[in-house]
Amino acid sequence: MTIRNRLTLRFTGLVSSILLLTFVSIYAFCWYFISSDFYRRLDRKAMTTGELLIRHKIDAQVIQQLGRLRKDHLPNQNIVVYDQRDSIVFSAIEVPIIPLSKALLAEIRQARQKDFRQESYYLSGIRFRADSEQYVVVASAQNAYGDEFLGHLVLSLTGLFCLIAAITALSGWAFAGDALRPMQVIDQTVSDIFPRNQDERLFVSQEDDEISRLSITINQLLDRVGDSFRLQRMFVANVSHELRNPLTQINSQLEVSLLKEREPESYRQTIRSVLEDVGNLTALTHELLQLSQVNQDDAATLLTHTVRLDELIWDVRDEVAAIQPRYQVTVELGTLPDDPDLLTIQGNRTLLGTALKNLIENACKFSEDGRALVQTHFDQRTVQIRISNKGDAIPDADKPYIFQPFYRSRQTADLKGYGVGLSLVDRIVRLHGGQVSGTSEPGNLTVFTVDLYR
Template sequence: MKIRTALTLKYTCITATIFLLCTVLVYLVSEHTRDQTFFRNLKSEGITKANLFLAGQVDASTMQSVYLNNRKFINEVEVAVYTTDFKMLYHDAIHNDIVKETQGMINEILKKKEIEFHVGKYQGIGIVYTYKGRQYIVTAAAYDGYGYSNLVGLQETLIVLFIVGLSLIFIAGYVLAKLSLKPIRNIVNEAEMITASHIDRRIPVKNEKDELGELSIAFNELLKRIEVSFDSQKQFVSNVSHELRTPLAALTAEIDVSLQKDRSNEQYRQAILNMQQDAKRMTRLIDGLLNLAKADYCKEEISMREVRLDELLLDVREMILRAHPEYNVELLFSNEEDDDDRLITTLGNPYLLNIAFANLIENNCKYSANHSSIVQISFNGEWSVVRMSDNGSGMSDKDKQHLFTLFYRGAKEKSVEGHGIGMVLAKKIVSLHGGNIAVNSEQGKGTIFVVEIPHV
């Protein structure tokens, strides 16, 4: 069921319920008004007849004759007059006797002075009427034919009004829902025109302050993020294809050359060593890309625990020296007077932090003349600080500007092996842990990486 239909039905049901309650209330109020009005009319008619009888202005037989004759055409009021000791003085039609008075009723009338009651479809009253200092009991009863006839007419009118009103409410609800949802339909039409080849299109915003305007703005922001991600993905795929093509081409060339003619054992050995080097290069590139993908995870998806940075850096140093025995990594610990381990303990993922610091330290070693890096651990305020410095040739302004650009290689790309992933990966991992990374470098004066990570 479409929202337009659902809204129309809900609006109609709610309004119809309120309308029905109002019509029922009108009917009940009308019935109550008719009931009370007729009781007043009975009282007036009873007092009038009692007064005529007790005053002797009209004899009983005449009054009874008038009652019986009128009863053929109208709903005449039947009146009876009694003394307080239950002696009947007058009755319009004793043979009919709608009220059927009893001693108990007389006593109740004397006690309450006035009562109202129903006898089947008839209404009746009983009152104490005082005439010339003496008290009499007067009862009156009749059927309110005129009132009930009007009530039936009102009931039919209300039913017709309810049916007509319900139809109009449904039509009005449908039109209102259609008009209200028309902007959403326009948004849907615009969204359907946004494709992979037209991802730069945006939903027009007519009113930024209403809910649909906010929805359009949020949707446009989402499209903006998707467009950035989409462009990054295309660029990533393009760069990866380019980077993988080089070692694969070299590997294929080595195989082709080896198969062209018979060679000596030493030549075959050299060819295999070259192929092994190309394969290792592809392995490092693929490992870098996998680690880069892991660094793109949400923080909530990564297992975090307390990690001591001094112990982590010792592990990193051991791992680097095992892979590159010619490198030299020196660890320095500051603030030794404060032995609070929490100041150099952070909440993080050891595997990712290991990769980040290893890439930064290896970068120092690769670009310094003596392949060395000095790593210093300190803290200030809420941050644990790790400084990694070298005495290499430093970086140009262009290299610093593109240092954290994926697959970017600096001016020394031909003399130093790499893929342009390490720095981007390190920055993403540090950001993932809520930290900051900065680089200070001048040509001829070396490079310093400064990593700040919040401690526990």
């Protein structure tokens, strides 16, 4: 069922329920008022007849004559008086229309006064005492006008209920359609965006309503999806480029070697060159494998170690120093906390070591003198690691892309590498719930900061 149909049904059901409760209340009030008024009139007639016949001993024929002369007769009115033996001692008409059982007369004597209905007649019974005898006076009549009014009232309220319910349903259908029209526009626009118009976005009105906020959220989602597509295309293009170069070199060298007979030393040179290219492919494949294995969904299974960061930094320093003799790494741990638990975080030691190694190695590689400075700061909730060096500043045009995979600026085009390191660092740090950022301005240090949270 569509949202429009559900809204229409719920709106119609709510209004119909309120309307039904109102109409039932109106009918119940009218029924109670008409019935009570009619019973009061019967009570007065029964009381009057009892006073005249029983208390004042007026002749029954005179009472009948007076009754015929009165102008306030009710439809099919009759007044019957029973003695204590349940025998009729007086009846306004010759033959009583409604016979009453002895049990019912006993109830009236016990209750002293009783209003009830029998078939289409309203009856009111009253007990009288006189000369040590008990009498029961029962006045009965048909409430023709009241019943007819209630019947017409039921028909009118039923017709009015159906009419209002139909109008409510049509109005609800129209209002729901008008309210959901922006959703239809959003659905059509989003359907048309992919794959043809990826740069198109939803219109956001000036009103601060749910539709506007939804449009903003969808536009932000489309921006992220568009960025993902661009990153994917760039990733594929860069991987293809990085793989094509060594494969082309391997292929061309082997083809040249097969063109004619050569000296053994020439074949050995070719084999060494091919082995070097195969080594580059292996290194690239290893970095791609590392990049693919760092997944946010695997955080629960990867972050199982208690890592002491000061020890990890010294170990990484030794590893970087072993890579290249000119690399010199200075570590400044600052003021260490008294509590050794503040030196640790929950994470993966191997991954954190890889991230720090990439940052420190890059700092040495792009430094003027091969030096890098590592500084740390520990507090109750945060561990901050700053890695800085002196070298050429990162161009402003390259700064938004330095953490994207396979992105290499013109400064790094001549250096060995694949542009995976910083992307891997960013993924590892985010996997640990932290963040990495970089600042680089001409004349100042280039600083990469890693913030890890407990």
